[in-house]
Amino acid sequence: MTTEHSMTAPRELGKLPFGRAGIWWFLASEIMTFGGLLGAYTLQRISHGGWHAEMQHLNAYIAALNTLFLVTSSLTIVLAHQATERGDRVRARNMLWVTVALGIVFLCNKGVEYSIEFDHGYFPWTSTFWSFYFTMTGLHALHVAGGVVWNTCLAIAASRAIWPKVSHRVEYAGLYWHFVDVVWIFLFPLLYLS
Amino acid sequence: MSMQAHAESPAHHFDHPEPTTFLRKYVFSVDHKVIGKQYLGIGVFMAVAGGLMAYLIRWQLAWPETPVPGFGWVPEPYMYEGAIPPEFYNSMVTMHGTIMVFFAAMPILLGAFGNFLLPIMVGAPDMAFPRLNMMSVWTLGVASLVLIASFFMPGGAAAHGWTGYAPLSAKAAYTGVDWGGTLWILALALEFASFLMGGVNFLVTAINMRAPGMSLMRLPLLVWMQLTAAVLFMLSVGPLVAAAIMLLLDRTLGTGFFLPERGGDPLLWQHLFWFFGHPEVYVILLPGFGIVMEILPVFARKPIFGYRSIVWSTIAAGALSFIVWAHHMFVSGIDARLATPFSITTILISVPFAIIMFAMIATLWGGSIVLTTPMLFALGVIATFLIGGVTGIFLGSAAVDIYLHDTYFVLAHFHYTLFPSVILAGLGGLYFWWPKMTGRMLNETLGKIHFWLTFIAFNCVFLPLFLVGVGGHHRRIYDPYQYDFLKPFQPVHEFATMAAIVLILSQLLLLVNVVMSLMSGEKAPANPWGANTLEWQTDSPPPHGNFKTVPTVYRDPYDYSVPGAALDFLPQTHP
Numbered sequence: 001m002t003t004e005h006s007m008t009a010p011r012e013l014g015k016l017p018f019g020r021a022g023i024w025w026f027l028a029s030e031i032m033t034f035g036g037l038l039g040a041y042t043l044q045r046i047s048h049g050g051w052h053a054e055m056q057h058l059n060a061y062i063a064a065l066n067t068l069f070l071v072t073s074s075l076t077i078v079l080a081h082q083a084t085e086r087g088d089r090v091r092a093r094n095m096l097w098v099t100v101a102l103g104i105v106f107l108c109n110k111g112v113e114y115s116i117e118f119d120h121g122y123f124p125w126t127s128t129f130w131s132f133y134f135t136m137t138g139l140h141a142l143h144v145a146g147g148v149v150w151n152t153c154l155a156i157a158a159s160r161a162i163w164p165k166v167s168h169r170v171e172y173a174g175l176y177w178h179f180v181d182v183v184w185i186f187l188f189p190l191l192y193l194s
Numbered sequence: 195m196s197m198q199a200h201a202e203s204p205a206h207h208f209d210h211p212e213p214t215t216f217l218r219k220y221v222f223s224v225d226h227k228v229i230g231k232q233y234l235g236i237g238v239f240m241a242v243a244g245g246l247m248a249y250l251i252r253w254q255l256a257w258p259e260t261p262v263p264g265f266g267w268v269p270e271p272y273m274y275e276g277a278i279p280p281e282f283y284n285s286m287v288t289m290h291g292t293i294m295v296f297f298a299a300m301p302i303l304l305g306a307f308g309n310f311l312l313p314i315m316v317g318a319p320d321m322a323f324p325r326l327n328m329m330s331v332w333t334l335g336v337a338s339l340v341l342i343a344s345f346f347m348p349g350g351a352a353a354h355g356w357t358g359y360a361p362l363s364a365k366a367a368y369t370g371v372d373w374g375g376t377l378w379i380l381a382l383a384l385e386f387a388s389f390l391m392g393g394v395n396f397l398v399t400a401i402n403m404r405a406p407g408m409s410l411m412r413l414p415l416l417v418w419m420q421l422t423a424a425v426l427f428m429l430s431v432g433p434l435v436a437a438a439i440m441l442l443l444d445r446t447l448g449t450g451f452f453l454p455e456r457g458g459d460p461l462l463w464q465h466l467f468w469f470f471g472h473p474e475v476y477v478i479l480l481p482g483f484g485i486v487m488e489i490l491p492v493f494a495r496k497p498i499f500g501y502r503s504i505v506w507s508t509i510a511a512g513a514l515s516f517i518v519w520a521h522h523m524f525v526s527g528i529d530a531r532l533a534t535p536f537s538i539t540t541i542l543i544s545v546p547f548a549i550i551m552f553a554m555i556a557t558l559w560g561g562s563i564v565l566t567t568p569m570l571f572a573l574g575v576i577a578t579f580l581i582g583g584v585t586g587i588f589l590g591s592a593a594v595d596i597y598l599h600d601t602y603f604v605l606a607h608f609h610y611t612l613f614p615s616v617i618l619a620g621l622g623g624l625y626f627w628w629p630k631m632t633g634r635m636l637n638e639t640l641g642k643i644h645f646w647l648t649f650i651a652f653n654c655v656f657l658p659l660f661l662v663g664v665g666g667h668h669r670r671i672y673d674p675y676q677y678d679f680l681k682p683f684q685p686v687h688e689f690a691t692m693a694a695i696v697l698i699l700s701q702l703l704l705l706v707n708v709v710m711s712l713m714s715g716e717k718a719p720a721n722p723w724g725a726n727t728l729e730w731q732t733d734s735p736p737p738h739g740n741f742k743t744v745p746t747v748y749r750d751p752y753d754y755s756v757p758g759a760a761l762d763f764l765p766q767t768h769p
Contacts (some may be wrong), residue, residue, distance in 0.1 A: 032430070033432035043462075125447060128450055135451075
């Protein structure tokens, strides 16, 4: 079987933009990292008694509020992406800044929650439940912080001349931000509600 | 979408001009060919370090607590006038494994051969993300420095074994190594980050940047194997990253994930480590096999036997490798009912590998075999991996493994799988692609002597160790002869150590060969071996951007001795 191609034919680049393909592979490995943590936590929780009692000391109200902020920020980054697609630069920039603000509010809220827990004497080394709680939410918070930095860079770029060259990255930042959101959607019921 | 497509046009990615300054060209290069050589440099440097550690370990096993020749200069408390104390022996065992798997095998097989060959073989001008590629190699450089630095910390380098079993690894007091163990985790984390970035690059390049006509089923098998390895690594390393974070917190923050007295579970580490650890074996093995797959058809002057079967077997072996991990834990106290399913999946994995081995042998059948140096190494891989693979079937069976676990039988088994795929295949690949990498030929006579010395010496080291293992000799014992029943094994250990010294010294022949080639080697033509794949259809070494015009692919990668053709090979670019 031979396919005829002229030597001057343009290079076939596949259907996926490079960045989108790359970010999906990156997210696949991230899923495995959080999957490992969540799986370990779930199995340990099943095989060890008493974690339900410790869980009662978590503040589900702060976490529920945080869920609201994060889910809303997922909406705003979709709106930013939509505005970018339409070429509405100002709206894209504004929506990115709202996303950044919601991410920062989430992190502040998380900080308040941690400090309340420290005040009550619950530290990462208090028991295995608290170790898992602080490790999982801490790693997630680091991912939120990373996303905030990335979104901030994009929001700043939206006011600059470089924008047409980098605006396609809003989609990739959005994919990552959704992933961070989804991780929290798993963490919230597993830690606070179960 | 049209705007996005424009922003990501190939021109946007690859219009970087040819660099002119030394720093841009050789140090901070974004050219995949230079980056491949940088990986090779790091990998070979670390392999030499790991090899010298093997020498120290072997010396201690043959003549315990006697001064090691050539190591009298090492200060206390590492060594005492050349003699190895127990703590340092533990560090050596740990670091030999860590270095060889993560800092030699992966950089050489994936980093060097993958980086140099994958874009050229698919007909691309560079990697999909050239700057990410540079970041990968620099991250590996930092990781290597962190690992080397751990030797100079108070207490020395990590001493908990390359598998880092908890609770031994979870508390500094258990091994007496504080910072060494923490830096070990940090170095591994950086290494993982490096190869995750590299894996993203490999996948996007091979999927998105193939030349016109290069369909998936026309990819050289090395590309398939590199891709499978990249996917395996990306999907398996996550849980170990999670485990590494937990272990780091156990060591530094005082959590108790893996400490039983704190309510933690040491078995959890083993599960997370081996969930990664077994796919990792294939991350190393498959690129090595890929090299053999490229060499065999060229020097048998025959198409590879069963291309599609090999591709599907590779994918099947990769998929199966995710559900075999507990075969490392048959004696760790897992539920006995789990042992049987894991035995079955483990033995099942020998089916795709048997298909691959048979395809290699069938490729040779009736071929016009030319015994060049690369071909000798490729044949050496088949011969030795066969022993490694077959002994793996013994160990996969839980009933047998319970007796053989952690003996020298296991050690001999995995050296018989990893030495062929890393060292023999790596050296074969180096002899094969050296003309393409440097534009100069290597000396064939020296190469053949190098092969025979390496091949014979390797077998002399590890074949006797199977017997020692069946005799009940456990590994990781500092001085075996403190036990009466192990005393009769000393002559075997002495023989293996002498063979190991020959094995290490014979690598000097490669050094001589390489230096001679670089100084006064014969100029390499574009296609010295008469091979079909795209890297041989461009200059040696390939120019910036790899091809003068975009190559168009018309045929399979292994069209050798096609009836009626003028030459006994038809390059992939031949209409």
